[in-house]
Amino acid sequence: MTALAASHEASHTGDDHQASTAPRADCVADSAGGLTFDVTDPGETGPQGAAHLLLRRRDADPAEDCVRLPLSPSADGRLRAALPSTVELAEGRWNAYAQIAGGEPRRLMPGVNDLRALVDRAPSGSRGHIAVRIPYATKQGNLSVRSWLRAPHAEAGEIELADGAMTVHGRVYGTPLTGAAYAEAVRRAEPGHVHRVEVTSEGPEFTFAMRHTLLADSGPGPWDLWLLPAGESGPRVRLARLLDDVPDKKAIFTYPVARCETEHGVLEAGPYYTLDNDLSVRVREARSA
Structure with a gap:
């Protein structure tokens, strides 16, 4: 250069x-x-x-x-x-x-x-x-x-929100999906605080579901989503939505939130895209209806 x-x-x-x-x-x-x-x-x-x-x-x-x-x-x-x-x-x-x-x-x-x-x-x-x-x-x-x-890349596609859970569909590039694959949510303020969920796959396509209360029970704060296509023995890939024509998705792609009753009070949780178009889950105090 x-x-x-x-x-x-x-x-x-x-x-x-x-x-x-x-x-x-x-x-x-x-x-x-x-x-x-x-x-x-x-x-x-x-x-x-x-x-x-x-x-x-x-x-x-x-x-x-x-x-x-x-x-x-x-x-x-x-x-x-x-x-x-x-x-x-x-x-x-x-x-x-x-x-x-x-x-x-x-x-x-x-x-x-x-x-x-x-x-x-x-x-x-x-x-x-x-x-x-x-x-x-x-x-x-x-x-x-x-x-x-x-390298590699996990492209987030359709996100379904129902019954207090989010279901994420996507596709992985640059590495194969195996039967050991799983997804995890990592609390941004506490990288050692991790929740894992199972992944179902067909070829390079993957799907996983995560309940909002699983994350909201830890109190307010964002969680970052990762895919491990080969489990612990393989790469750890940040979920993101990149393969379209929208350079900044944070204000464009908005999703409903789920209200969660927790020991921290009533919180709301839902997916969002960061400034880098990475997929995360935001947990915060519930706003007035």
Whole structure:
């Protein structure tokens, strides 16, 4: 990866001030995990003005985690850069810039994002990992890319809520499911406090159920959900929902809660997605009806 001296989005107000004049990039995602960027008006390249699209991982050291992609002339006077699925992009949030002839990088604004190929995506898992890249607009109106790289990966699918329990359906990638598989909920504040439940499986598909009172009896606090596809002898895989076109699910995917009578009072428990789109269960004091 190539180093780039670029400012952090959170620490430079200049990014926001220049947003109205910044170049734009239309993005197209493919089902393999690749992205294509079409940049409009990045600035004059000149006779020796090589142009690049730069992706820099947020909060990384300035000398680390920068991907440099050449921008080549395309239709309608735009410049195009491709991020193939074979180019590794570490998990995190990557800010996008255009740089002309080694000049100062300019923050990109989002244009049109074509993410249709990401809907109901089902990769083969033959590489032993899944790679997800979703372009999105930040709160400041800039273009960034949310990236996940999981090996192996447990994709959470449909979640059924009934009779005070949640039933989770999903699919595992990059490792086989065995008869020893189980799921576990880990209390975030007390990693040694774990509840295990059985898993039923058919090929790479899995299902497990967990009663809310099992977690609520320990009092308020979140629980993180994990899958152990081969039991104690194999990997421990965080459950997450990544294979779609929604970069931030916490506010988008909401679920009903179950009210639980406990020695800690009346609590409510229900599934939710974290800021990293990992699946967890929230237990908190019950709110008024």
